[in-house]
Amino acid sequence: MRKYLIFVFILLLNMYLITGEGKAEEDAPELTSEAAILMDTQSGAILYGKNEEIQMYPASLTKIATAIYAIETANLTDQITIGEEVLDIDGTRVYLNPGEQVSLKKLVQGMMINSGNDAALAIAIHLDGSLENFTRNFNEFLEEKIGVKATHFVNPHGLFDENHYTTAKDLGLILNYAMKNEDFQEIFGTKQMEWDGESWDTTLLSHHRMLKGEIPYEEVTGGKTGFVDQSKQTLATTAENGQIKLTAILLKSEFKRRIYQDTIKLFEYGFANFHSTQIMKGEKFENGKLKFKADDDIYLTEPVEQAERVVDSDGVLRIENDRGETIQSVELKALIEKKPEVKKTTQEPEQSSILSFNTILGAIVLIIGAAVLVMNRRQKKNRRARSR
Incomplete structure (x- = not known):
């Protein structure tokens, strides 16, 4: 009987783990790539990570970073005269000729679609003006505008350099920024x-097999590939399904197929478990007597099921799943309620008028009193005169 009860207990425990709290953990994908991240493109919430903060070679x-740097710091209609330096570049090219006139937009397209290193x-x-100046300004842009913490680039194309x-x-942050x-x-x-x-x-055909349809996945909205021996694949x-927009970065995979x-595993996990919502500027939240508001329109990433919004006393809004894990946190602005204005009454002017009236009345009484006193003295004087 005891063995039977133990068996039933283990069976029930396994059923609980399969259908209950263990479900979300089992849904998390197992990847062969050495590093990966899945993010909400709009909110920036990290939905999955594997070695996501380990420094690696991006190829x-x-x-992606060069493209958004160019778009934001120059005019895409600029006409560029190609220099001699493009003849010495290795790897994939769009076969530019020195002296050729090409618009900046066309160069960005050639760089992104065909991965042209010469472009x-x-x-x-x-x-x-020079690769040295570019490297300095490029890294400053990535740090100050986007907020990367562990990135250092020495060229615009990704050919291998140990530095x-x-x-x-960081690549997820860069791509999310660029997608705006x-x-x-x-x-x-x-x-x-x-x-x-x-x-x-x-x-020119995109090298990204999901984007161009060789690997069917209709939710895909954009993509970029990379490869050098040291970085592997x-x-x-990026992809979206009408409920959420997702960004996936994969680094150092041995095989293109994998x-x-x-x-795909990352996208399936993201679409199955999360959706995007938005709170509008001025929307109010409370923690007891403390009140806060959204200082801007903010995208939120919430679990599909059993999401909870929690506001702490510091005004931080946390999105939590059913296990109390924070999916995303955003800072709200303290809402200071104005005290009701106390209207000034007209009593002061009335008091002033009353005071003036009393003063005048008092003066009149004094004058009358003085006059009566004078008259009494005169009457006494006259009586004395008569009695003599």
């Missing part, structure tokens, strides 16, 4: 374009 995912170098020289590194988390820009969104989501160059006339992808499998 051509660097070009990336031409962009860097145009923006800052050229980043993390999955409509020009970047358009280029990042381009599957193909006609390329009419002096020495190369062709149709790297991949950046890095796409890992990306």
